[in-house]
Amino acid sequence: MLKSITLGVATALTLSVSALAASADTIKIAFIDPLSGPFAGTGTNGLHQYEFAAEELVNKQGGVLDGDMFEIVAFDNKISPKESLIQLQVAIDQGIRYIAQGNSSGVANALTEAIDKHNRRNPDDKVLFLNYSAVDPALTNDKCNFWHFRFDANADIKMDALTDVIAEDDGIKKVYIIGQDYSFGKAVAAAAVRFIGEKRPDIEIVGNELHPIGKVKDFTPYSRKIVASEADAIITGNWGADMLGLGKSVLENGYDGPIFTYYAAADGITAAFGETGEGSLRLVAEGQINPPANDRAAAYYEAFKAKYPDGNISQARITNVIEMLARAIDEAGSATDVVKVAYALEDMEHESLWGGSIKMRAIDHQLIQDVHIHAHTDDGITFDYDNSGYGIKVENTVTMAAMDSETSCKMRRP
Amino acid sequence: MDLILVNLIDGLVTGLLLFMLSAGLTLIFSMMGVLNFAHASFYMLGAYFAFQISLALGFWMGLLIAPLVVGVMGAGVERYGLRRVHQYGHVPELIFTFGLALLIEELVQFIWGKNQMPYEAPEILQFTAFAIAGNSIPAYKIFMIFISVAIFIGLLWVLTRTRVGMIIQAALTYPKTVEALGHNVPLIFMGVFGVGTALAGVAGVIAGPVLGTFPGMAFVLGSIVFVTIVIGGLGSLWGALVASLLIGWITTFSKAYNLRMEDLLTTLGFTKPEPIWDSPWRDLWSITSPQIADILPYILMVLILIFRPYGLFGKRDA
């Protein structure tokens, strides 16, 4: 019996590992994100954006170094830290040196620690972690390391920009903060309290609470509380079904003020909000989609839509990841010496495809970029989300947000 | 005071929705002794079918047709799946429904993809029925209350006042005798399974627009339905109703009011350790009722199982 098992394992493992053996003239980037399960929609859309960006921005321009092409290799982590670590190992075995991940700060925390340990224990095949979406501030503060680069603005930076807008609105006297009960939800709440206290001490925080993540079936009781508190604005870091549930519920139950959010667009959410969200939803994000910043951005988005009619460019920063990585590899003159590539990325300044200049801060590997406040609307939308006619339009912009913000990062450099 | 009334109504809606699921489940259990893990999956199928039908024929046809389709599917599952597994014993039956739940979720993702479907309440019900102190009660919620109350009354009438109901009740307790009297018990089983799943389908159709139509909707509701029928007493329709309403109100009220563990502990005479952020008990002190609202039913169930294993209204051991 055991013999047959051994044989079976042998075939399966050999197949899995040898089928994807590395070839010489491609630079592989492992995309480790959920491609099955409840968050697969977001993951798959992100994968398409990566594949399109690599093709369009690098391969069609002749590649990097002397004609090396980018290739995105997808790994399904089922949004589980454990699976992510297994897939990370598989990716490293295939000779991949660049790991891209974004969905869930929990996974990002697990990956950044695992990569740090891996690079210490295996100095011969070091890897870099290109974090394009996980915004837990700790990743570029207490938990920072040399191998991790964050291309999204972190939760604190975004909240700084959001509260700038709130501070300017004299109509807002009472604010209700609600979020998911985990690290990111707590980080958002803490940042909101801090920044509002600094910028508008007269604003009263009438509610600050957390609800279980992904478990709330019906948000009605929460919206009752919010309506009863007579809040003029809601701040929430909710995403996915929790965002949709909360947003729809408060609007249906009589709330008509603004809802300041991080993630309330694309992946079916824009379509599901539709008319209901008009005038209320305000999103903070980088990357200007509407109105298009320049002709190049518009052409890029159109080409993307032609290839993926059901897709959205919901994570504009992915083009920055690809372009900056390509430049760094060219500067370092090598794709395998990731230490050199990392040093090239540090302090790199770049013109984003979506307008504005961006800079990878060396002290904590946090990308400094323009942060926009978007409105959910169907007016003046060139590129809608979910083919719903609705999309997000830039209302306010904070240039080079949090350029001089402090960090508790003490990075050890090789 | 106004808010209490509003919360009572909200809790009622949640409870009645839960009842429509647990009614079918408890019927199936009392007939066949099977805890159907896939019950919430039929609820999900109801929502998805209704969405698909509503695209072509509108919401009302969806409400009519989708539960029928779900019921036929349920009957098919009983006839060709469960009946076969029945001979192996109860654990394989349970595990079969468990596997079915997984399979249905995968199937839904296979057909409709992973995103939430834009399934909406009909235009005609999209207005505010009335408002209490600035809290609006959507007309759709009133509609949900009416539908579920109608179903409960209908079910009660069928079970207690009709010949079919009598046979079902008899088959519950003495299946062998009923069979000896010439009734086709397997057919009754199939019928009950079909009706039970159709009820879950109805719940899906009317809950889809409110709670969202997405592949995880069955998982979110799955185990809470079990909790409901266990608390109510397995096999008891009244128990299912009471437990559903109880759970609806408990969760609604604990979310609507911020009761803090800190106040409770202080009242009980404990002193708050200082500094709190360094104490190993910090998490206990900072618990608020909304945080634990959704696990309260589980606590209730474990307590009930320990002290009264046959549930609130059950007549026999679970």
Added chain:
Amino acid sequence: MTDQLTTDPTKPAQRMRAGSMVLPLTPWVIAAIALLILPFIFTANSAITIMNQMAITIIFALAYNMLLGQGGMLSFGHAVYAGVGGFACMHIINNDAFFSNLPLPLLPIFGGLFGMGLAMIVGSFSTRKAGTVFAMISLGVGELIAACSVIIVAFFGGEEGISGDRTYGLPFLGVEFLQQIEVYYLIAVWLMVSAALMYLYSRTPLGRMANAVRDNPERAEFLGYSARWVRFYSFVASGFFAGIAGALFAINYEILTEENLNTTQSGIILLVTFLGGVGFFFGPILGAIVFTLVQTVLSLQTELWGFYLGIVFVVTVMFFPGGLAGLIMMHVPAKRLGKLGRLGLPYLKTLGAGALGCLGAAALIEMVFHVRHASVGDHEITVYWTTFDTHGVLPWVLAIGATVIGFGLARATAPGLVAAWNDANTPDGAAR
């Protein structure tokens, strides 16, 4: 429902010869040698990580089967015992003063003790009844503890979990466990030790009584055994080994999160154990190996892996309630009669045809899924290492043809297989 809870109608446990407390040497020696040389065959780190995962799942599934298979208790929240054991170990790893004096290979003992401690607390009230009451309490407690993982941050670390570094322990014979291969051998030794202990446990009078209580608690009580305490001891022992699996998880991944506790994890272990077969000791081992391969290797090939797994699972429950192990053990009578060889050709015919049908059906499923969900203009799909256009006619004809012909042939040859089966299981010379 209470007294009918038998896991398998054929009651395979009764087929075991009772009493002997000796390990049948041959399979264990083979297993030990296999564990020893596997890393020389699969040298890649990822292969070793997958094998580590497999070994951990094997221990966990065996522990789970102490309840389900041997004790007839269906638990829907068993992940919490492994999880809590793992979390406790993570705290030990992070306690520098203590951990720097503790050799890493001894850590799983602590994990086991913590798993056992929790099992004693929960078991004190949950094992009073078997059947549905036990199943429902296990579900409730499982949900409670899983929910606590985000509330009690001090112990569970919230959503991001807690992590540590295993290399800070006291070096063991000069090994610091920097490399995956060193961890592999640590886990392999623990796998052998725990599997042997669990096997021996099933042979003790207590282990035999667990079977008796599963099949007929009333009769066991008449024999003077308290059914409740027998269940309790099984539960506690199962908690201990689950805790060991959790500790090994902590060592291998150096991180524990909410996913180690939640109901999905509990469901998976139920699935793994049942797939392998609850009636035999080696069943869960098979299940763990197959499931890990499906989860990590098949999921690299197709995003529909969950769909296939669901189908396989439902088919298993419906047609082979004995699981993979039951399927294998069905052939023992034929082997005893020395007529196993007569099954070879009929098997080849039917299963070969069936496999063709399955491959064809899988290709069809992949193509339908691709046509429905792929981006517009993306007509290329790679199935079985061949890339083709899904909008062409030929691939569809081929796939449908393979499915129809495969299943048709399997159906046509099935009577032959049944005849051969009957023949192989009838002693020569017996009346037909």
